[in-house]
Amino acid sequence: MKIAVLPGDGIGTEIVAEAVKVLNTLGLDLQMEQALVGGAAYEVHGHPLPESTLKLAQESDAILFGAVGDWKYDKLDRPLRPEQAILGLRKHLGLFANFRPAICYEELVGASSLKPELIAGLDILIIRELTGDIYFGQPRGRRIATDGHFPGTEEAFDTMRYSRPEIERIAHVAFQAARKRSKKVTSVDKANVLETFQFWKDVVTEVAKEYPDVALEHMYVDNAAMQLVKKPKAFDVLFTGNMFGDILSDEASMLTGSIGMLPSASLNAKGQGLYEPSHGSAPDIAGQGIANPLATILSAAMMLRFSLNQAEAADRIEAAVKDVLAAGYRTADIWSEGTKRVSTREMGDAVVAAITKTTIKG
Numbered sequence: 001m002k003i004a005v006l007p008g009d010g011i012g013t014e015i016v017a018e019a020v021k022v023l024n025t026l027g028l029d030l031q032m033e034q035a036l037v038g039g040a041a042y043e044v045h046g047h048p049l050p051e052s053t054l055k056l057a058q059e060s061d062a063i064l065f066g067a068v069g070d071w072k073y074d075k076l077d078r079p080l081r082p083e084q085a086i087l088g089l090r091k092h093l094g095l096f097a098n099f100r101p102a103i104c105y106e107e108l109v110g111a112s113s114l115k116p117e118l119i120a121g122l123d124i125l126i127i128r129e130l131t132g133d134i135y136f137g138q139p140r141g142r143r144i145a146t147d148g149h150f151p152g153t154e155e156a157f158d159t160m161r162y163s164r165p166e167i168e169r170i171a172h173v174a175f176q177a178a179r180k181r182s183k184k185v186t187s188v189d190k191a192n193v194l195e196t197f198q199f200w201k202d203v204v205t206e207v208a209k210e211y212p213d214v215a216l217e218h219m220y221v222d223n224a225a226m227q228l229v230k231k232p233k234a235f236d237v238l239f240t241g242n243m244f245g246d247i248l249s250d251e252a253s254m255l256t257g258s259i260g261m262l263p264s265a266s267l268n269a270k271g272q273g274l275y276e277p278s279h280g281s282a283p284d285i286a287g288q289g290i291a292n293p294l295a296t297i298l299s300a301a302m303m304l305r306f307s308l309n310q311a312e313a314a315d316r317i318e319a320a321v322k323d324v325l326a327a328g329y330r331t332a333d334i335w336s337e338g339t340k341r342v343s344t345r346e347m348g349d350a351v352v353a354a355i356t357k358t359t360i361k362g
């Protein structure tokens with residue numbers, strides 16, 4: 001089982017080191033190879049996704065990814081910016097299906113900004129389409145406007161587009177995932193305003209006919225944003241396009257207490273996957289040893305389950321994370337009065353100790 005380990009920038013290196021440490025305690029035959037990506041790769045190779053890194057990713061069964069980006073690269077031409085690395089990996093590997101489970105652990109109910117009764121027991125799955133929509137649609141760019149309200153002035157534009165096969169394949173992923181859960185899919189769109197999302201809604205409704213055992217509801221994205229904080233437990237599988245999914249999954253992260261708790265998996269048609277925390281490189285706290293590594297450690301568990309067929313090992317990691325939270329270990333982002341504040345490394349050590357059932361130090 002070959003894993004490409006791409007820590008990236010900012011807290012990426014700190015949190016991935018902890019996930020690798022956890023993977024190494026499982027006694028599995030894992031071949032992990034590390035490579036530069038993002039700003040770190042740009043510094044050395046002049047490109048955020050060098051050929052060698054892409055080749056390693058393509059040849060691996062799975063990719064464990066940290067995060068990329070730093071404000072200092074904001075002035076670079078867009079193709080050279082660190083964030084292009086993750087977009088490039090998604091595109092080159094065809095990683096179209098993004099799974100973001102938002103689970104509120106009992107011990108973290110108090111860390112959420114919502115009332116405990118709204119989020120206790122929360123377990124929703126956000127499925128986001130990842131390779132289409134306005135993020136990749138062409139044409140895009142800047143130009144001098146020839147029409148509109150201000151002809152002759154500068155304007156910028158992007159193109160929102162989805163093809164039928166793109167919508168069909170992600171819809172199948174959502175319905176199949178729902179079959180393993182409570183058989184309910186909420187498809188989030190903006191069909192009242194956008195042609196692209198009226199088409200989305202029509203195609204999803206057609207695909208739903210193949211899954212008569214799964215209940216389908218449609219919801220406009222503005223309402224979904226509201227319902228996520230009003231009555232989040234009413235969702236089970238929340239399924240949407242690339243941009244709406246980007247925004248709603250960050251919103252959902254706060255239901256769970258911290259974005260530092262939210263893992264994600266991005267899969268292609270072959271089951272090959274990229275596993276990363278839902279958050280970014282957090283330059284504001286990079287190098288301080290205070291980042292929460294649990295989203296990355298939980299992403300490693302998803303990797304074992306989805307791409308490496310090691311469900312039992314994934315269960316062990318997830319159980320260990322519950323154990324350390326129950327034992328009161330908290331990084332700064334989820335700390336509250338009466339719990340033990342620990343560093344990134346100490347949190348990783350605690351998970352390792354919980355897996356090996358040795359005493360958790362602290």
Ligand code: NAD
Pocket residue numbers: 011015066067068069070071083086259260276278279280281282283284285290291292293295333
């Ligand atoms: P961010 O997710 O990096 O940070 C948002 C806030 O959450 C910050 O206050 C940060 O300190 C906090 N945070 C994030 N992860 C945390 C963790 N594990 N533990 C504790 N606190 C955590 O988003 P941002 O600040 O908007 O973006 C920073 C950089 O990351 C930008 O360059 C952006 O483009 C990039 N980014 C990369 C990815 C990716 O690599 N997939 C995703 C999102 C943003």
